[in-house]
Amino acid sequence: MGFFVRDLHRQIEQLYTQMNIGDSLIVYRGQGIIHSEFQKLKKSQAGLLSFNNFLSTSTDRQVAALYAESASQNPDLIGILFQMEIDPTVSTAPFVSLDNISHFGDQEKEILFSTHTIFRIGKMEQVQDHVWIINLILTKDDDVQLMCLTRHMRKMTQQPTAIHRLGSLMIKMGEFNKAKEIYTTLLERTSDNDRQQRAQVYHQLGFINAAGGELTSALSHYQQSLKIYLTYMASDDPQLSPTFSNTGSVFKQQGDLERALQYFEHALYIDLHSPQSNRLKIATDYNNIGGVLHDKDPSHRGNLAKYNIQPNCPEGI
Structure with missing residues (x-):
């Protein structure tokens, strides 16, 4: 699956560079969204909207309108006809025509965009009961708001790529399902040779799983992250402290107190010997061990200040 996603993304980029696109065009997408998501869209007018998956659109308004009208028959959904303005002279977001590729030939006049294409939300208009038209404008490469948001997210999340930053922002907002979707896509698109990014993504997926109570998956992802990190980092590298600590928390929630203690102890050892000592992290480590x-x-009254921490990496990673 990962190979398919990466390969499709590369094919779209390659075909996009070969297309002779000079004029602006308008494409459409019809779909249904739940009422709560529609209310969020209304409140976000003039803001930015990102589609996390590959985005299928059509140059035929009637085809897209059929999907919106069909969705509106479901009382739980609002039918949305997205009308998207594309100016290829100011944006390099890749897309490709599928007229000669799609199973439907040129019947649907399909245009496919790659993942994480970002639009600005424009005019919104209700055209009939439970059916709305929403105008979207493909963001310019030099869009001021997008550039400011990117800089802010880079500063806040300190992540190396735009997709990383978007995923971290979703975590901060508590949108864990969206964050999981983003990081799963990122993992599929990351080469096995890019050890650093794969380790980071596994860590984030572990955090998301733990937040959702999926402890088995969280543990698997954290340990996979550590396994990769330890192929090119020392076991006492300060960057590994959060992963050891979070893994310990999962073991504690599972009731495996011995393993939890091993991981908490190692996190404390790392933080105590870090060149840049962080008192808050050390206090958190002691609190975790105390717990x-x-x-x-429960009757234990040991003095944690005298707790003997050994520089031993937990076994079984």
């Missing part, structure tokens, strides 16, 4: 010791023996 495990209390769960093991």
